[in-house]
Amino acid sequence: MTDINPMDLTGKNVMLVGTESETCESLARQLISLGSKLVAVDPDKSKLEELVRVTGSDNFSIYSFNIFDNALIENAISDISNTFGVFDGFVYCAGSGGVKPLSFTNNEFIAGMMNFNLYPFVEIVRCLNKKGRFSEGGSIVALSSISSIKGLKSKTAYSASKAALDASVRCIAAELGSKKIRVNSVMKGWTESDMKRDFISTNMELSEENDVRRQFLGPTSSHELANLIAFLLSDATRTITGTSIVIDGGYTL
Amino acid sequence: MINPVEFKDKQILLTGSAVGIGRAVALLLNQMGANIVMIDIDEPGLEKLSSELKGERHKSYCYDLKNLEGIEGLVSGIVSEKGPFDGFVHCVGIRSRRPLSMLKPSAVADIMGVNFGSFIELVRCTSKSNHFRPGYSIVGVSSVSAHAGSASVTAYAASKGAMESAVRCIAKEMANRKIRINTVIPSQINTPEYVKLRKNSPSEVEQLSERQYLGLGEPIDVANAIIFLLSDMSRFITGSSIAVDGGFLAS
Numbered sequence: 001m002t003d004i005n006p007m008d009l010t011g012k013n014v015m016l017v018g019t020e021s022e023t024c025e026s027l028a029r030q031l032i033s034l035g036s037k038l039v040a041v042d043p044d045k046s047k048l049e050e051l052v053r054v055t056g057s058d059n060f061s062i063y064s065f066n067i068f069d070n071a072l073i074e075n076a077i078s079d080i081s082n083t084f085g086v087f088d089g090f091v092y093c094a095g096s097g098g099v100k101p102l103s104f105t106n107n108e109f110i111a112g113m114m115n116f117n118l119y120p121f122v123e124i125v126r127c128l129n130k131k132g133r134f135s136e137g138g139s140i141v142a143l144s145s146i147s148s149i150k151g152l153k154s155k156t157a158y159s160a161s162k163a164a165l166d167a168s169v170r171c172i173a174a175e176l177g178s179k180k181i182r183v184n185s186v187m188k189g190w191t192e193s194d195m196k197r198d199f200i201s202t203n204m205e206l207s208e209e210n211d212v213r214r215q216f217l218g219p220t221s222s223h224e225l226a227n228l229i230a231f232l233l234s235d236a237t238r239t240i241t242g243t244s245i246v247i248d249g250g251y252t253l
Numbered sequence: 254m255i256n257p258v259e260f261k262d263k264q265i266l267l268t269g270s271a272v273g274i275g276r277a278v279a280l281l282l283n284q285m286g287a288n289i290v291m292i293d294i295d296e297p298g299l300e301k302l303s304s305e306l307k308g309e310r311h312k313s314y315c316y317d318l319k320n321l322e323g324i325e326g327l328v329s330g331i332v333s334e335k336g337p338f339d340g341f342v343h344c345v346g347i348r349s350r351r352p353l354s355m356l357k358p359s360a361v362a363d364i365m366g367v368n369f370g371s372f373i374e375l376v377r378c379t380s381k382s383n384h385f386r387p388g389y390s391i392v393g394v395s396s397v398s399a400h401a402g403s404a405s406v407t408a409y410a411a412s413k414g415a416m417e418s419a420v421r422c423i424a425k426e427m428a429n430r431k432i433r434i435n436t437v438i439p440s441q442i443n444t445p446e447y448v449k450l451r452k453n454s455p456s457e458v459e460q461l462s463e464r465q466y467l468g469l470g471e472p473i474d475v476a477n478a479i480i481f482l483l484s485d486m487s488r489f490i491t492g493s494s495i496a497v498d499g500g501f502l503a504s
Contacts, residue, residue, distance in 0.1 A: 156422040
């Protein structure tokens, strides 16, 4: 009997944008152990170097530029493509949360949120979708949130940006279908790192206790999130496109 | 006989009122006795509409909602002249088609600004105290594009997805102020925009109409759903999105 691994990523060249979350470290480890080559991109060079150190792999390259400055993306992606070749996968993990009541949700705050969670994604995909930069059968995954489909107080701008991201995923999937490029997103619920962060920032009290209770399978670990993203990058999902997969321990039920 | 949907002496703010769905909403509200405050960039369209409305208490403002910074002043000016609002309908929406290869960041930001940014800013400014009356109901016009992907409308779809998601958050946040907020989700409606689409890409229209099995919708069909959401008939409905799509999303 031969072992098969439907999630095998051997030889796949994957670009990972945004490395601030804990998910990213798990994702990097998981993708490398599944055989892929990785290029991590982030504004924070020291974070990237740290990531290289902890994963300790030769298949891991880094590239640092300010991904939130839209004017820089076109040249950077061209440079990255020239250096690292054709990509088979792209994961957008960058982005930012942020809570403000409606009365303070002004244009500037909304535009800032879109600039974290939507604009760089569309611009990077636009620039990757050029001759010789992204392979046929390649896969794009954006990290979204169940905030896209569930309302919480003071999260108007964040939720809107994630919903915008998911809607753009569906349209881009339709548009790139002829090149067999797949585009999907992952809607995460409460993760262990969210809880840790909130726990610390609210003086050791769980701020949204009700929400934690609703997620009856408990918080998602970054490892579980990484598995779902790896699944969407692999050829096991050759006919999954334009969707948003919920991973929320039952929150949205 | 009772009429549960009544708007006598109620003041409704309406953006994008000059053509299509907005125009149908204005004409219907007018028949039901509402005072209408209209905002649109299309001055001749506004003048034509105003001349068709019965009553003297309507007012139209020619304003480009791309200018987000000016909205706060515009709203406070309207309220000090005309008093608080009972309802607000956001019909403005640019639906420009652009393949991904041409969709530069500035193009995305422009569409997000007019379709979504102006909506949130109008909601924020009209929900200040004394700017609305209890039972204030807000309706955003979304689109099936927020749910079903089609090529070349990425930014438009994103702006409508953002709208529906924001509405769920605002509904929760504004509930204690007795403000309700919802969206309607139209599909292909017989508006000037649709006529343009039918001319430019007939094959796409044909594909869409296969899923939209009740046929082509008229602006009045969407206006009826909007009026329902504005009225006290829908007192218990908030944070939701109602499809007015001839079966499109369910097929």
